[in-house]
Amino acid sequence: QVQLEESGGGVVRPGGSLTLSCAASGFNFNSYGMHWVRQAPGKGLEWVAVIFSDGTHTYYTDSVQGRFTSSRDNSKNTLHLQMSSLRAEDTALYFCARESGSDWFLDSWGQGTLVTVSS
Amino acid sequence: EVVMTQSPATLSVSPGERATLSCRASQAVSTNLAWYQQKPGQSPRLLIYRASTRATGIPVRFSGSGSGTEFTLTISGLQSEDFAVYYCLHYYNWPRTFGQGTKVEIK
Numbered sequence: 435q436v437q438l439e440e441s442g443g444g445v446v447r448p449g450g451s452l453t454l455s456c457a458a459s460g461f462n463f464n465s466y467g468m469h470w471v472r473q474a475p476g477k478g479l480e481w482v483a484v485i486f487s488d489g490t491h492t493y494y495t496d497s498v499q500g501r502f503t504s505s506r507d508n509s510k511n512t513l514h515l516q517m518s519s520l521r522a523e524d525t526a527l528y529f530c531a532r533e534s535g536s537d538w539f540l541d542s543w544g545q546g547t548l549v550t551v552s553s
Numbered sequence: 554e555v556v557m558t559q560s561p562a563t564l565s566v567s568p569g570e571r572a573t574l575s576c577r578a579s580q581a582v583s584t585n586l587a588w589y590q591q592k593p594g595q596s597p598r599l600l601i602y603r604a605s606t607r608a609t610g611i612p613v614r615f616s617g618s619g620s621g622t623e624f625t626l627t628i629s630g631l632q633s634e635d636f637a638v639y640y641c642l643h644y645y646n647w648p649r650t651f652g653q654g655t656k657v658e659i660k
Contacts, residue, residue, distance in 0.1 A: 469649075471597075479589075479597065479640050481649040493647040496554070529596055537603060538644040539587040543596040 443547030456513040456530030464508035467533035472526035559652035565660040576641035585645040
């Protein structure tokens with residue numbers, strides 16, 4: 435079955451950097467677009483980024499544009515989110531999610547990794 | 554950016570009753586809309602996609618309707634496991650955006 439496992443979260447100071455990873459298994463990773471979604475403590479879901487199946491296109495929400503970069507290694511079934519110039523408002527649980535192969539909704543989610551930006 | 558607005562923020566319902574949740578888009582998104590359920594400490598679970606298609610394994614008491622800018626998620630005969638937060642998500646263009654969520658609580 436589809437499995438997505440995020441890692442790399444932790445505590446980082448404002449202005450710092452962190453890279454998250456998402457290990458995928460149970461499906462043909464290089465055929466699916468992959469997304470990042472975050473959830474601040476006690477808040478709702480916020481879409482963050484997408485990377486197309488072949489890695490050629492990415493899109494970001496405005497608040498992270500220019501600071502976050504999504505990449506993927508299809509040979510290792512791994513998704514990454516490089517985050518820099520981190521701010522307190524980036525504190526959240528970060529989920530990776532798979533885009534459906536038949537449409538563009540998100541059909542499978544990982545359990546998330548927590549990023550805390552604090553001095 | 555398409556702004557998704559869900560109402561109400563909180564819905565108090567007795568077990569066995571019907572719950573009706575609304576999601577409004579600031580511009581037409583056709584039927585490119587999905588609904589998710591999230592329970593505390595869990596990741597979101599897909600319920601409905603393409604506005605009205607139930608995802609695999611989702612009980613028939615969950616139904617979705619709408620197109621364009623107005624969408625509804627109906628839960629008929631609420632069961633104890635249905636008390637959760639529900640989010641809509643459009644996938645019409647970039648960026649994707651979620652509604653702020655509707656919490657369905659026990660009355």
